[in-house]
Amino acid sequence: MLESIVHCYPALTTMAGVADREMIRHMEELEKEELRAVVSLLGFFDDASKQLSASKQPTRFLVPLIVEQSRRHLQPDAADRPLVKKLKVKLLRGTLGDNFEGTVFEGDSHHPALALHLRYRRLAQLTYLDEETRSCIQELVKTGAAALFIRRAKSKTQSAVAAVSSADSTAPTAAAAAPFSLELESEDGDADSKHFFEYTTQHYHLHNPYANRTTREERQRKDEFSAIREVIGDSEFNETLTRHYNPSDCITVDETLRSFRGRCGFITFMPNKSSKYGLLIRDLADDRSRYMLRMLPYAGVAQDPDPDLHVTGAASIVKHLVAPFKNSGRNVTADRFYTTIALCEELLEQNLTHVGTAQANRLDLPEEAKTTTGREH
Structure with a gap:
């Protein structure tokens, strides 16, 4: 189950597996408490992205604050359920790559915050970083899909939590199955499709490879x-x-x-x-x-x-x-x-x-x- 659930993180940077039926099926089988924990975990990234986008402070001052928040939020805790603890470790490893050892951050890596920040995808304002770090960040953010996928996953998972809470305890799977869907077209209208279209069109670049x-x-x-x-x-x-x-x-x-x-x-x-x-x-x-x-x-x-x-x-x-x-x-x-x-x-x-x-x-x-x-x- 864990491997299917954490498959959402590669989708943040590659958009692969957005409509992964296997992952959706396992998410529907989560217990209500585990589902809430996953919502909280993914919700942090959504809030961090909004904070970065709305702030007018210089990047060099704001990013370390987000990094510190990431450290506190993603550090596995003794009270965490086993599934949530493994998910935190997986997210840390997926975010930091080789800089991650065990469950702690090494140094002042800016990767978690920058991977969420839509405004600095071209890295034009990150000249103070060394070339190796810049290249690593660029790999994380080049597709422009991180914040989009997190917002979609958070919204859908919250709907699933609400459905599980209001449904009969003997049939949680059926209650959660309908609202939780990562398809581009959803049953609750065109909201997701519209959001996906508006987001992606902001990052399109038209190029004619046949032009002389x-x-x-x-x-x-x-x-x-x-x-x-x-x-x-x-x-x-x-x-x-x-x-x-x-x-x-x-x-x-x-x-x-x-x-x-x-x-x-x-x-x-x-x-x-x-x-x-x-x-x-x-x-x-x-x-x-x-x-x-x-x-x-x-x-x-x-x-x-x-x-x-x-x-x-x-x-x-x-x-x-x-x-x-x-x-x-x-x-x-x-x-x-x-x-x-x-x-x-x-x-x-x-x-x-x-x-x-x-x-x-x-x-x-x-x-x-x-x-x-x-x-x-």
Whole structure:
């Protein structure tokens, strides 16, 4: 049983065995007290990770505190149950590797804390560590899965404890079996799937192994978005969005600012948005279901822009986004940034109607439409 239970620790760094049926089965067979002990043990790592992420103190001051907490929390105690004592030893050995001897820490190893800290995965702020230590830490945290798996395991195990506590003592296994599951899809909704998706997308890095490195600078001069244009451009991503969904009669053109303050040449500042800084995306969505049908990222102005890739002008953006829905009889809704008389006429020629507010200073707006004097409605 022990080997299956502690299989959760390799999963922290490799994501292997996340849906290990054997481990789940043994966790369901644990007694209620043992289950609570495992929850407490894993819960420490979750709390330590949150403390590290929320703290504004310098890393060199905070990490030793977490290490000391780890020492106190994971030291096997005489009052521990045999299973919990073995689990502590296993976690210590798995965390510290060769630095672990018996049940004590040797030196001031930072591995336990750093393996939990999502913010320092690139080790950019750990220059005070020697190269051997840095390499060892990097092995522990390179997959970015530690805190995610611990939070999932803690949440699921707590559900199992609650179920065991409220169930009849003669059938603890059946009560705990349903809520405790490490599958990506859970029976209690999409909470785990959503959390897993949001966490992993923060650590994705898109790389095209077939791209010609010798032409990289030339491609970037023509298109700042060239690195992932084939993925999120008009070829794959947008086609997939519209291939399997038939929108309603009303579609809407708008823009989204995805919060981002990293290193990027086309970050947009929009003071009226809550995020202020981020990546600007013009999108087309279904008015009823809010399903996104197409998207057009704003990649700034390139040094030598390619006219086929850079869509500029409010009217051109709308026509580009609604192109797959020509002659469909749908209505296109947009705000005053996009609405012009010329755009309405062009969309009408494509059997599309348009509804939107218009700015009074538009040159093509009739004088009768600029004033409300004498209007009945």
